[in-house]
């Protein structure tokens with residue numbers, strides 16, 4: 001976040017200067033070509049920005065560190081957006097999506113009585129079971145991680161929200177799933193980012209996962 005703030009200040013200060021220079025000297029448009037696209041253009045689907053919050057998505061969370069201290073209540077709140085399609089009670093029904101009780105560590109596409117897409121069935125060759133990393137990748141961007149899945153959900157871009165949510169999923173029938181040892185090579189998620197739970201970018205049942213997120217990222221810098 002501090003990277004974003006700093007950049008915004010630089011950009012804000014620079015913008016006025018650049019504008020004045022343009023008026024007076026007709027400086028070439030190269031200034032805009034080098035600066036503006038960094039902000040506007042590249043965050044379409046892949047969560048890769050040069051600095052700041054979204055960069056944390058590139059590295060898998062250090063589960064051994066973040067899971068024991070995750071906010072399960074916040075995870076339950078985040079599950080509200082899954083609930084339209086998923087029941088999580090033990091022995092609960094399949095809805096639009098399969099029952100998720102015990103899903104952490106469960107074999108992919110294995111819940112009895114649910115008609116999985118061919119894409120999800122084929123995904124077994126990538127992830128035989130729903131590991132913490134596999135769930136994290138899938139929930140981040142379902143259609144990107146399992147191309148062709150029939151889960152119509154845009155994805156949760158905020159790492160801390162996913163950590164909390166996965167801690168909640170684990171608490172619902174998967175508590176026996178082992179938490180790995182802390183791994184310093186993995187980067188902890190950006191602290192304080194859990195507020196993004198309410199971000200419109202994570203809307204339920206969005207047909208694709210590019211548009212809403214792009215809009216959210218474009219709006220964000222103006223808030224500072």
Ligand code: HEC
Pocket residue numbers: 078079081082083084085086096097098100103107108109110111115116117118119120121130135138139148149150151152153156165204205
């Ligand atoms: C609009 C409905 C919908 C929403 C919202 C939704 N899902 Fe799903 N989910 C599905 C469907 C449908 C499938 C089956 C996908 C397939 O077969 O391709 C699925 C599959 C899954 C699976 C794989 C389960 C298995 O047995 O292999 C997981 C895990 C999952 N969803 C988690 C979540 C989480 C967590 C959320 C909330 C952040 C969520 N889903 C939101 C519809 C939804």
